[in-house]
Amino acid sequence: AGGFRPGDVQLCLAPLVNMTALGVQFVPWLLFGGTFVLHHPLDVELSLRQMVEEKVHFTIMPPAMMNMILKHPRIDDYDLGSIRTVTSGSAPLSPWAVEEFQRRWGIEVVNIWGQNEGTGLISGPADIPDPAKRAGVFPDWGRPGTVWSVAGVETKVVVPEDRRPVTQPGGVGELAYRGPNVMPGYFGRPDLNGKAFDDQGFFYTGDLFQIKEENHLAFFDRKKDIIIRGGFNISAQEVETSLAGHPKVLDVAAVAVPDEVLGERTCVFVVPRPGQTVDLAELVSFMKEGDMAVYKLPERLEIIDRIPRNPVGKIVKSVLREEILRRLGAQKGEVEA
Structure with a gap:
């Protein structure tokens, strides 16, 4: 594979x-x-x-x-x-x-x-x-009646709160995983093991996946990175994936920005390609052309020199959340002054 x-x-x-x-x-x-x-x-x-x-x-x-x-x-x-x-x-x-x-x-x-x-x-x-x-x-490994190039691994998607199975296409839940490649447990941490594993040996990953047609799964987002706008869940990853294809965007990250009315709105940090300038309107227009739902469209743009990433390339969202709060605070101070 x-x-x-x-x-x-x-x-x-x-x-x-x-x-x-x-x-x-x-x-x-x-x-x-x-x-x-x-x-x-x-x-x-x-x-x-x-x-x-x-x-x-x-x-x-x-x-x-x-x-x-x-x-x-x-x-x-x-x-x-x-x-x-x-x-x-x-x-x-x-x-x-x-x-x-x-x-x-x-x-x-x-x-x-x-x-x-x-x-x-x-x-x-x-x-x-x-x-x-x-x-x-991704292939939904282990689902009865399907044959993939990898055997011996089982996955299921469950409601995070009570671990009921999610089976309908379009449904989103936490991925549970069982296979010989999974660690036996966290050393010396029975408290963590009790939460991470069930009595059938499934490990609960903390990542959200969506059920797709034809026995497939799609990564939806990490639970902590979901943006909740007026009660609707927005995958930051979906926004980032869409904008990664924009010809003027070199790198991009999406985070939640606090909002008094809707709770949260979507903010995108963008690194433009050298010699290019980007504005929010053209990013929104690009996403609309890709049939992105209106409530998922970003409502704030921040230009940044570099997206913070860890050594394996994952975006360090905590740094960006702190940065947007810092910029909002500075903006509020200017208005009050």
Whole structure:
């Protein structure tokens, strides 16, 4: 499902401290052999040179880096034809980016989701041949009557409050996961284990997934990152994925901004491409063209030099939440003055 072959040249862009590098690349390298090329900290220009000079076959990169590579001003100078497979995760993939990697270089992009606890879902061409669809959904492993390229793993989606099963397409709930790859528990923390595992051995991930047609699942958001606008749940990830395809946007993150009337509204932090300017109206227009529901449209835009990310590319939303509160406070002070 992951696209490995014996003797592959792998480029490891993640630090060897978590499952992104260890589970997705290091352990398969031990099994298949080949060449293991290291890279850290993340540098787009250097990584492109390594891909070309080392004739890389396989690598993993966050979705934001895929977008940055495609929007690189000199991307046509780099021949990435040696690469067969790119895996990407930590956030939903842009269908545009997945299709562009295949169109430009014939690279198959494998969509992955996982956690340090050992959970993992893989959406590869063997199970989901259509690149655009693969960007957004995963196989619902273990569902009765279905056969996928990975066996021995079971998933279910449940209501977080009482763990009742969610089965109807469109329904959203917490993903529960059971398989031999999951850790046995948190060391010395029976309090955490009692909440994280049920008596059937399912691990409760804390991530929300949506039931899709044809026995598929889609990552919806992390419970703590949901934006609740007037009682409606908005996936920050969905907003980010939509705007990642905008030609003027280099990187983007969505967070909730407090609102006295609706509780929360959506604010997007945007890093424009070099030499470009972006305004809220054109972002909203772009999302409307993609048939985004009106209540999900961003209502505030903040321009920023860099989106804060951890070493594996996940957006550090806490920093952005603090930043928007700081900017709101400064704005209020100016008005009062």
